[in-house]
Amino acid sequence: MAKRTSIMDAHTVSKKLSITRVRVAVRLRPYMEKGEDKICVRGLDSQSLQIINWRNQMETMQYQFDAFYGDTATQREIYTGSVYPILSHLLIGQNASVFAYGPTGAGKTHTMLGNPNQPGVIPRAVRDLLQMTRAATEENWIYSITMSYVEIYQEKVMDLLEPKNKDLPIREDKDHNILIPGVTQKTINNFSDFDEHFIPASQNRTVACTKLNDRSSRSHAVLLIKVQKTQQVPPFRQLTGKLYLIDLAGSEDNRRTGNQGIRLKESGAINSSLFTLSKVVDALNQGLPRIPYRDSKLTRLLQDSLGGSAHSVMITNIAPEQNYYFDTLTALNFAAKSKQIINKPFSQETTFSVLFTSSVQPTMKRPREDADTTAPSQKLKKTKSDSVDESPDSCNESVRKHKLNLASLDPSVVERLLKLDKILTEKGRMETQLLSTPKRERMALLKKWEESQMEIERLKEKQKELEEKALAAEARLEKSNSSDLDFSDSSVSESMFRVPLRSRATSTAKAKKVLRVLPLQGLTNQSNIQEEVIPVVKKSRRKKASSGQENEPSWEVTMRSDVVQSGREKILHLLNNGSIKELKSLQKIGDKKAKLIVGWREHNGPFKMVEDLAIMEGMSAKLVSSFLKANILSIVAS
Numbered sequence: 001m002a003k004r005t006s007i008m009d010a011h012t013v014s015k016k017l018s019i020t021r022v023r024v025a026v027r028l029r030p031y032m033e034k035g036e037d038k039i040c041v042r043g044l045d046s047q048s049l050q051i052i053n054w055r056n057q058m059e060t061m062q063y064q065f066d067a068f069y070g071d072t073a074t075q076r077e078i079y080t081g082s083v084y085p086i087l088s089h090l091l092i093g094q095n096a097s098v099f100a101y102g103p104t105g106a107g108k109t110h111t112m113l114g115n116p117n118q119p120g121v122i123p124r125a126v127r128d129l130l131q132m133t134r135a136a137t138e139e140n141w142i143y144s145i146t147m148s149y150v151e152i153y154q155e156k157v158m159d160l161l162e163p164k165n166k167d168l169p170i171r172e173d174k175d176h177n178i179l180i181p182g183v184t185q186k187t188i189n190n191f192s193d194f195d196e197h198f199i200p201a202s203q204n205r206t207v208a209c210t211k212l213n214d215r216s217s218r219s220h221a222v223l224l225i226k227v228q229k230t231q232q233v234p235p236f237r238q239l240t241g242k243l244y245l246i247d248l249a250g251s252e253d254n255r256r257t258g259n260q261g262i263r264l265k266e267s268g269a270i271n272s273s274l275f276t277l278s279k280v281v282d283a284l285n286q287g288l289p290r291i292p293y294r295d296s297k298l299t300r301l302l303q304d305s306l307g308g309s310a311h312s313v314m315i316t317n318i319a320p321e322q323n324y325y326f327d328t329l330t331a332l333n334f335a336a337k338s339k340q341i342i343n344k345p346f347s348q349e350t351t352f353s354v355l356f357t358s359s360v361q362p363t364m365k366r367p368r369e370d371a372d373t374t375a376p377s378q379k380l381k382k383t384k385s386d387s388v389d390e391s392p393d394s395c396n397e398s399v400r401k402h403k404l405n406l407a408s409l410d411p412s413v414v415e416r417l418l419k420l421d422k423i424l425t426e427k428g429r430m431e432t433q434l435l436s437t438p439k440r441e442r443m444a445l446l447k448k449w450e451e452s453q454m455e456i457e458r459l460k461e462k463q464k465e466l467e468e469k470a471l472a473a474e475a476r477l478e479k480s481n482s483s484d485l486d487f488s489d490s491s492v493s494e495s496m497f498r499v500p501l502r503s504r505a506t507s508t509a510k511a512k513k514v515l516r517v518l519p520l521q522g523l524t525n526q527s528n529i530q531e532e533v534i535p536v537v538k539k540s541r542r543k544k545a546s547s548g549q550e551n552e553p554s555w556e557v558t559m560r561s562d563v564v565q566s567g568r569e570k571i572l573h574l575l576n577n578g579s580i581k582e583l584k585s586l587q588k589i590g591d592k593k594a595k596l597i598v599g600w601r602e603h604n605g606p607f608k609m610v611e612d613l614a615i616m617e618g619m620s621a622k623l624v625s626s627f628l629k630a631n632i633l634s635i636v637a638s
Contacts, residue, residue, distance in 0.1 A: 018346065019579055022305075022312045024339040025067040025082040026332070029107040029319050038322040043070045051329060063332050064603070065339060071320065075118045078111065078315065083121050086311040087128055090227045091136065093239030093347035097246065097305035098125070101334065102317035103327035104216055104250030111315055112247040113202070121315075122223060122245050126194050129227065129243070140232045145225065146185045147194065149201045152297045153219035154269040159184050160201040160221070170300045175348070178303050185226070198223075210263065218266045220273070220298050221247045234423070236352040244305060248274070248298075251327065273298040278334060280306055284341050287591050306338075309345050314338055340599055342580065567632035568610055575613070576606040587630035593618070 026049065031039060043049045049068050053059040069078050086096045098121055100108035114120030126147075133143035149160040150168065159165035161184040168180050186197045206218040225243040230236075249270045276296035283291045284307045293303045305312045316335040318328045574582060575597060583594035600616050601607065610628055614621045 018344065019581075020311055020343050020345060022314060022338055022341040022343060023066045023082065024314050024316060024335045025069065025078070026063075026065050026316045026318060026335060027069045027073065027078060027107070027111060028071050029317060030071040031320050039320045040322045040325045041318060041320050041328060043068050051332065052325075054325065054329070063336060065316075065335060075111075075114050075120055075124075079121055079124045082313050082315065083125060084128065086313060087125060087132065087243070089311050089345065090129065090225075090241030090243055091132060091229060091239075093229065093241050093349055094345045095242045095244075095304055095308075095310035095348075096312070097244035097302070097310045098313045098315065099244070099246035099248055099302070099305065100315045100317060101248050102250060102331050103319065103324060104210070106250060106317035106319045106324070106327075106331075108250060108315075108317045109217055109247055111317060112245065122198075123191075123194075125243065125245060126188075126225060127191055129225065130188070130191060130194075133227070142230050142232060144228045144230070145188050146228075147188055147197060147226075148180070148183045148185050148224040149198065149221070150180065150183060150224075151205055151219040151221045152273070152301070153206050154266060155273070155297050157297055157301075158219075160204045161186060161197060163204050170297060172303075176309075177348070178301060178308075180301075183224075206266075217247065217249045218263075218270070220249050220270075222301060236420075238350040238352070240348050240350070242304075242310075244301075244310070246302070246305075251330070272296070277302070281334065281337050281341065285337055285595075287595070305343075307341055308343055310343060311345050312341075312343055340595070563636060564632060567635045568628070570635055571628070571631050572607060572610050575610065576601060586627075587634055588623070588627045 028041060028043065028049070040052045041049060044062070045068070047066065047068055048062060048064040050060040050062045053061050067082055069081075083098050086098075089096055098112075100111050100121075102108050110120065112120050112122050114123065129145065133145065136143060151158050151160055156166065157168040157170060157180060159168060159182075165182060165184065168182055171179055171181055173179060186193075188194045188197070205221055207216060210216045223245040225245070227241045227243070229239040229241075231238065251271055251274050273296045276292060276299050279292050279295070280299050280302075291307060293299045299306075304310045314335065316331050318324070318331055571586070574586065580591070580594045580598055583589050583597055584591060589597075596616055596618065597613075607613070611621070611624055613619045613624045613627070
């Protein structure tokens with residue numbers, strides 16, 4: 001009697017991609033009253049700000065972002081306005097990331113960590129995730145949350161939860177997900193568990209004193225929160241969402257920070273990684289074929305967040321003092337470029353299936369049915385005995401009896417395998433097995449194959465008949481020289497309407513008439529017949545005024561005015577509402593022009609008319625006219 005063991009087979013399925021843009025928020029640090037330094041930045045409204053033009057102090061430059069938080073904004077306002085909306089994506093298996101960017105001393109660490117009285121983004125996000133998983137009431141689903149905490153110090157990935165783990169690698173799996181092999185993961189069931197692991201790990205982060213900051217971060221810190229949603233009944237699906245909370249080290253001017261020795265080396269590594277980050281953003285905006293993610297450990301870890309598969313939020317921290325002017329200007333320019341980056345998040349789903357394999361050969365093999373010479377009565381007895389030996393009850397009893405074969409596995413895995421085996425056994429009792437033998441399966445497949453072959457032959461005959469009718473209709477059109485063709489006669493077959501437009505135009509070119517064709521819907525109800533005039537290509541000859549000689553034949557396109565207007569409306573709707581992929585489907589619009597159109601309408605509002613394209617850089621009135629003709633003809637042809 002065969003002994004069977006349950007084996008979990010997992011395969012990953014990625015859901016349909018969605019398109020989203022990197023959301024950029026700017027936070028202005030309160031003014032530090034040191035001396036009489038002037039203020040160079042001020043906010044205009046909840047989305048825009050202005051900064052003094054360094055070339056002319058009498059002028060200002062304006063920037064607009066997804067959100068702007070002034071010096072009086074609280075930690076709660078920043079979190080609820082920019083971070084909280086993306087947390088719900090984690091529960092459906094999608095990734096998200098939040099990172100703070102800006103010059104040193106602008107308040108990035110305060111924004112991400114805060115203090116006991118004013119907690120920052122990290123503690124608030126972890127608390128709300130725990131509440132979301134507890135409030136979820138989906139039946140047969142359980143949630144688990146784990147955390148990892150690392151820092152990138154001088155291009156080395158350090159594990160802050162286990163400081164002995166130094167210089168960890170960064171890898172990419174077969175599904176293009178970024179991961180850190182060997183990193184420590186801690187399970188958190190409540191906020192006390194998070195505090196227990198996070199506070200000691202934060203003290204392991206590398207900080208130092210500079211002239212601009214008493215506790216300046218000398219590394220980039222990355223907190224990874226992984227949310228797993230697991231189904232407890234077949235098909236045992238598992239959704240995995242990752243949240244990256246990143247506190248970047250600030251760019252530094254060594255002349256102002258007074259860095260020397262090891263501090264100077266740290267500053268060089270920080271500025272180099274931030275420069276690579278700027279190159280990645282430029283390459284994404286320009287649509288270059290190679291994005292330099294691998295040039296730095298920071299950009300490699302942010303590959304999912306910039307141009308990847310995560311919902312990303314960048315909080316740019318700036319300082320109002322004139323002394324920080326050029327650092328603030330650089331940060332604002334970087335933020336303006338980053339908000340044009342497009343990400344494509346998707347749900348990461350893994351499905352586990354259960355297979356049964358025989359660990360021991362059975363004592364009696366079932367005889368081959370295609371070459372069997374045994375008497376029918378003996379064959380029936382053997383079949384019954386085999387079915388009894390391999391019944392679900394005996395299989396389940398065998399698994400319980402030989403549990404020692406699974407001793408090499410983890411006890412929790414063994415317990416889950418036995419639970420799955422019990423579920424499948426109970427399910428097998430309730431269902432009737434329709435195809436119990438391989439012979440019956442073969443017979444059923446052969447029957448289906450024969451039916452499909454007969455269907456193919458029938459479709460071929462029907463196609464041949466329709467082609468003959470189409471040829472007859474085409475010959476009839478070629479012989480007809482009348483001004484209008486009446487298709488209301490019931491003797492005309494439906495296949496006539498499948499004649500290509502080129503054949504119709506050729507047959508009516510001499511008569512110089514407009515071909516009138518009834519829509520197919522009119523065939524079923526003669527009382528509601530309406531004629532529709534379609535555009536026809538006409539051949540014309542133009543004579544020279546001087547010599548009277550004829551030019552080469554020229555071709556003109558005559559279209560109804562309502563057809564042209566309808567085409568213009570469709571093109572305008574696509575320009576105002578279409579995504580980059582949909583815009584690229586238009587004639588004469590490539591990837592670069594599609595991105596320019598999206599950026600222009602986000603900054604200036606929707607297009608009022610198609611001719612407004614001529615205002616954009618790289619477009620002219622002649623190019624817009626050619627674009628209109630090509631796309632209207634394409635719409636009419638389709």
